Amino acid sequence: KQCSYGCLHFGDCARACPFDAIYMSEEGLPVVIEDKCTACGKCVEACPKNLFELHPVSQGMIVFCRSKDRGPVSRKACKNACIACGICSRACPEAIVIENNLAKITNYKKIDPDKIPEIEKCPTDSIGRLKKEDEG
Structure with a gap:
């Protein structure tokens, strides 16, 4: 059973990132590469489940x-x-x-x-x- 609050594994966030700061792990979950992330918010907008939030490190x-x-x-x-x-x-x-x-x-x-x-x-x-x- 999949979590109804979890990632759909579509990769919309990774495709939306203009800085290639997100990739999908082997488990199908998004991984943010902090050094590449500019906090532009494109991933937040792209996620169909609103799972992404920007947080300062x-x-x-x-x-x-x-x-x-x-x-x-x-x-x-x-x-x-x-x-x-x-x-x-x-x-x-x-x-x-x-x-x-x-x-x-x-x-x-x-x-x-x-x-x-x-x-x-x-x-x-x-x-x-x-x-x-x-x-x-």
Whole structure:
């Protein structure tokens, strides 16, 4: 079963990018090449499911999942679905909440860098750093 909130794997985003900053992975998911991305927004406009959002890398963390389905339902469709377990929101309640069965970062400036390892204990990896090389 495919996630109703997930990528359709059409590659519209990659074709729309005038800078060749997006390619489709072997799993059929878009991968952004940060060094090539100019944040022009063409991918945002092209995505038929409105899955793309522009985020400054300085923001640090992102919730990768978009599913608002309850945990068991979303997990059947995707191994990386947010299951609303609350690990991230308990680690940093001033910045992360669970809303509509999905983790939501409400204030990026209030993410305590010391809490990032706790936040990253997400059992499905549905929340994490924007850039893996930022890992300490």
